Amino acid sequence: MIEKHFTFGDIGLVLPHPGPGYLTSAKAEDGASRKHAAAGVRLTDDTPLWWSSCPGTELLGQALEASAHGPVELCPEGSGEDDAGLALAVAEHLAQHRGPGAVVGPCCLAPPAPLPTGTVRLPHLVRSTATSQDHLPVWELLPAEAAQAWLGGPIRQRDLDFFEQHLEQLLGLKRRSSTDGGPEELSRLLTGRYLSIRFVLQHAELVRTLITTSGSSR
Numbered sequence: 001m002i003e004k005h006f007t008f009g010d011i012g013l014v015l016p017h018p019g020p021g022y023l024t025s026a027k028a029e030d031g032a033s034r035k036h037a038a039a040g041v042r043l044t045d046d047t048p049l050w051w052s053s054c055p056g057t058e059l060l061g062q063a064l065e066a067s068a069h070g071p072v073e074l075c076p077e078g079s080g081e082d083d084a085g086l087a088l089a090v091a092e093h094l095a096q097h098r099g100p101g102a103v104v105g106p107c108c109l110a111p112p113a114p115l116p117t118g119t120v121r122l123p124h125l126v127r128s129t130a131t132s133q134d135h136l137p138v139w140e141l142l143p144a145e146a147a148q149a150w151l152g153g154p155i156r157q158r159d160l161d162f163f164e165q166h167l168e169q170l171l172g173l174k175r176r177s178s179t180d181g182g183p184e185e186l187s188r189l190l191t192g193r194y195l196s197i198r199f200v201l202q203h204a205e206l207v208r209t210l211i212t213t214s215g216s217s218r
Contacts, residue, residue: 012042026070103146
């Protein structure tokens with residue numbers, strides 16, 4: 001599987017947006033309770049982008065609801081304009097690869113909090129040529145049941161907690177795997193794959209060991 005490298009064309013031109021809300025490429029239908037305002041355009045295919053404001057206390061719930069109709073980027077209070085649109089591009093990429101009917105939650109450049117009951121947050125390990133960092137996390141807010149279905153097995157909170165606490169080391173390991181293949185035991189398993197958060201959670205004990213023993217942040 002070839003890893004996606006996100007570019008300026010994927011992100012597009014995103015207009016400044018006031019206050020908390022979310023970006024989407026799926027405009028609300030006429031008569032919907034929440035209206036969307038024009039928010040820019042994706043350059044690769046001229047898809048228009050839309051912005052919906054909502055109170056910060058309602059943001060996660062409304063974004064989860066909106067993500068059932070199309071890709072969504074969460075923009076909480078205080079989020080800047082830098083790199084806006086990247087999380088939406090990641091959500092669209094996830095939707096393409098998970099296929100019809102699969103659940104894709106709203107994505108965000110910062111870890112969404114507080115988590116609604118029954119949800120988890122997943123840090124996707126993203127490569128981008130359009131941001132100040134070449135490797136960075138983009139977070140997805142996902143119902144726990146949908147996360148387990150996507151993972152193909154149980155999702156353990158202790159693994160999520162560990163990798164969130166060691167995110168810089170995990171990104172360091174990803175950089176190594178992208179350049180020289182990384183540690184031999186990892187590169188063997190990565191044949192035909194790349195170091196994604198799905199791979200990490202499916203091989204949690206190995207990746208945990210590599211992070212704690214190999215100094216992978218170098």
